[in-house]
Amino acid sequence: xxxxxxxxxxxxxxxxxxxxxxxxxxxxxxxxxxxxxxxxxxxxxxxxxxxxxxxxxxxxxxxxxxxxxxxxxxxxxxxxxxxxxxxxxxxxxxxxxxxxxxxxxxxxxxxxxxxxxxxxxxxxxxxxxxxxxxxxxxxxxxxxxxxxxxxxxxxxxxxxxxxxxxxxxxxxxxxxxxxxxxxxxxxxxxxxxxxxxxxxxxxxxxxxxxxxxxxxxx
Numbered sequence: 001x002x003x004x005x006x007x008x009x010x011x012x013x014x015x016x017x018x019x020x021x022x023x024x025x026x027x028x029x030x031x032x033x034x035x036x037x038x039x040x041x042x043x044x045x046x047x048x049x050x051x052x053x054x055x056x057x058x059x060x061x062x063x064x065x066x067x068x069x070x071x072x073x074x075x076x077x078x079x080x081x082x083x084x085x086x087x088x089x090x091x092x093x094x095x096x097x098x099x100x101x102x103x104x105x106x107x108x109x110x111x112x113x114x115x116x117x118x119x120x121x122x123x124x125x126x127x128x129x130x131x132x133x134x135x136x137x138x139x140x141x142x143x144x145x146x147x148x149x150x151x152x153x154x155x156x157x158x159x160x161x162x163x164x165x166x167x168x169x170x171x172x173x174x175x176x177x178x179x180x181x182x183x184x185x186x187x188x189x190x191x192x193x194x195x196x197x198x199x200x201x202x203x204x205x206x207x208x209x210x211x212x213x214x215x216x217x218x
Contacts, residue, residue: 006036006038006049010036010037010050012050013037013050013052014032017067018032018067021067023074024074025074028070028073028074028078028097028101031101032066032097034100035096035097035100036125037049037063037093040057040063040092040093041063041091042056042058050066052065052067054068057091059111059114061111061114062090063090063093064093068204069093069097071186072094072151072153072174073094073098073101075186075188075201076151076172077149077172078098078149079101081102081148082102082103083103083106083147084098084102085106085141085149085150085166086105086107086108086151087108087138087154087163088109088152088153088154089115089132090109090114090118091117091121092127092132094151094153095118096122099127099129105129105130106130106141106144106147107132108132108135108141109135109137110136112134119132131144137152137154137160138160138162139162140160140162140163140165142162146166146168146171147168147171148171149173150163150171150172150175151173152173152175152176153176153206155176155178155204156177157178159173159175159187164189164191164196167189169192169193171190171191172188172189172190172191173187173188173189173191174189183203185200185202187199187200188201
């Protein structure tokens with residue numbers, strides 16, 4: 001399939017799957033139009049790259065449904081000057097979408113092969129404001145903290161305290177929370193000086209937050 005055909009599919013995806021469902025954040029819509037989703041899925045999945053569903057990317061992981069990527073991006077309220085931490089790089093697609101909007105994206109992936117492949121893919125596609133790290137995202141990226149915003153793209157049973165600690169005062173977080181093998185709630189968090197403002201915004205299904213067995217203590 002040629003690039004023109006992919007571009008046509010991408011425009012249709014944004015029009016029918018994203019705008020039609022109420023996503024109105026202009027920079028999110030522009031990012032979804034700009035990022036070539038077909039470059040972030042395995043070769044055999046390319047014909048389905050712009051379909052209205054998650055797709056397998058190997059190692060038991062998935063690339064999220066386009067609407068969910070757009071919804072989470074809009075919910076994070078990203079700004080041009082933001083330094084954003086993403087937990088769960090996967091194929092790198094969500095990081096690429098964020099990088100179209102913000103200053104810098106720091107993204108972590110616990111599956112070594114996915115982290116390596118995503119880093120290579122993002123560099124080849126020219127995303128120079130994304131740093132990829134292989135590691136346990138539960139502990140965040142403390143030497144790059146604090147962050148203006150944090151997005152977690154894997155389901156957690158509880159909100160990791162290290163991530164809250166690495167969020168700036170006034171910072172925002174979006175994270176799927178709930179029991180494994182069940183529907184989770186996408187939770188929006190704003191960190192105030194003396195409290196957290198939490199809001200359940202949408203029921204979702206996500207692959208579980210994976211921990212490093214050598215580091216897991218909770």
